[in-house]
Amino acid sequence: MTVQLHQASLADEEAVSAIGSALRWLATRTNGKPLRFLRHAIEDPTSGSAVALGILAKPSASLSAAAPETRALAVWGLIVEEVGKVGSGYDSRRRNALRAAFRLPPPPGSDTAWKATLEDRFKQLLALPGVFGDPPPTTTAPMHKAWKRAIDRLAFSVEQQLVLLELDGRGWQDRVAIGKTAAKEGSRVRSGGWLDRIPCRRPPSQGAQPVFMERMLVRVVMRRKTAVSRITERVVTACEDGVEGYDVHALTGWTGDLADIPVIAIWNCRLITVPGVCPGDPVLARLRFREKLRRGQWYGFVSEATDDRLDQAREWINVDVDHHGVAAGETDRNGEPVAGLTIQISFDEECLPEACWWYAEQTDHERLRRPPAGDPHLLAIEDGFVQHTFVEPCHPREEYGIVFRWPQL
Template structure:
């Protein structure tokens, strides 16, 4: 994708202080957006605030933030971009990726219409603000700050008829004119129409997908701040996303006698009241009843299994009904009394919308993602390793010496933080190889 550039306006050296440094006014924009996020109408002023926030991001491309806003309703991106992304809910049966691409396609289409001549400085300012390609085949690596990008823009051939100005003031002025006078009002009007009738979103999705091909890093597809690429959950998946999940297991001999699970969740839909807890025994995870207790932020409710012989189903009921985007923290434990129940691994099945990528703070404590901790008694495995998205047979195989999956047992404990996103319908865990008993 590329957008042509040339000077379509007369040069000016007028200082526009109030639009020069958007980073300094970001806090005011955030306050304004938070107060307006519940509004159903996307006024030009609200759209402009959202686009300003999107343009001043330093750590990723716009498309990544659009997707993050759709995928995580509790995120800062969702707070700031809610007026934009909410309208994509009218797309029938669309995935978060499709919704983000459709919104991106709409933005690109409107940017392409800016300018009274074939090529204009106002369009150029928008190209720099949203990190687009100024020319076909351009390998320009945009600066992280908006002012830095405008500095790059003024040096490009054709942006000015004569010598480039010594400051980026003309670029900031062109950006303000393009955003306030054209882009925000046009997007506001189009979003209101698409919010009422989502049938036209598919055309914009095609634009977004086609014009994003080949330069994913520039638009944010590969941005680390977005969970783009998360696989779709199953139809019966629990409607929550785990921001943080810490599983602490106490082993007695070779049995997992106590398993405490801390969960920080975000509701993915309105009306979330419970979380179904599953505690499975045996190295083959055969269904068997294990008592589950509520420790914090929930209470236990049981009901008969769906089929004869199935264990009781355990639901952890929350103190309040969660709406989409609401966060909640709760803790439960599972108790195993059978000390002869040998465990070959500690496993987490992702039966919901996924677990965030892992982040560990400077103090060594996890702040997001999945963390497994296992404490052994006097029987310590001769080898431990972590696994992700493997079959039962694959996880049973010990990795070779030097493999990054091998874990060291220190002071009778082993721990692993899963730094990658944990996908729905997959399994993650720590496996053991126990020492052979001498008869």
């Protein structure tokens, strides 16, 4: 038994060492982003990328019938997730060294992209106030020191997760979602002073949540006429330093007390309750981030609001912009949303609406008026599914959503 345990320990150490080498190779490429090399390693098992990254890429084969791109996103999502666990917060030297090494957005300061070489990316970290010293260092020696410690810790945690995924491969799907979010964040280029030129010209209300929505995807599942599940994926940019969470509401066309609608933290956040400012104020549900965000920092997280009261008939799915606004909507060539606000609704096959339409910046009375035939606000119901991406920016203090008209009995 002792011999077997010793052999297992040696095997683990060897695996951690091999994973560390693969991660170092991935971080030091100068002619492309990590996701590109992960995909190449999976597509061509005889390539140099496959030789260097095989220990990371091969376990994703348990994603049965998955395309190479999906497998690459899964591995990338695993790396991104574990980077976020290194260090104690956004000002962690080790975490920032890893973010630079793997080019995780946003780059510090006014830079719009990470540089090609690892050394140049470490130089960019000099723009982080107070993280590597105050005043900042004159060389990148502190960054290299943090990187050396961080990569060993990352290799250990990645190896642990790969062992767990080998036992239960269902966890790969969560990593695919993380990888997609990280890839979309990194594909959006910002110009200098971007935060001062947000396309939402209207000022937010006093007390608005200090974030700007880069991407907000609301997925709603209907049972009968009730929205039993509303999963929201958000990618936000902090509009000030020290943003630590996001207050959530479950607005589904129901006008009662929201306090008893459960909210679940799904990814990259934890649910806490926050008492109201004054006596009698409702208790808020807050999704606390895993780190405090600095101004201009991007952060992705996912939550779900549920409602099992099937006797409640919903009339719309509504988004209340209680923050600094939402970016203009964009979709890729396959119609997948990559920016802005998108609402997707899956209706009960045995309870379909007779019509759906989207609305923007309207009162409750106005939004319930059915548009005439041929109006661009009308939405097609295809196999029980409806989707709309709001092309224009969504402004603070306004409401946006989709209305559904149920058949009259």
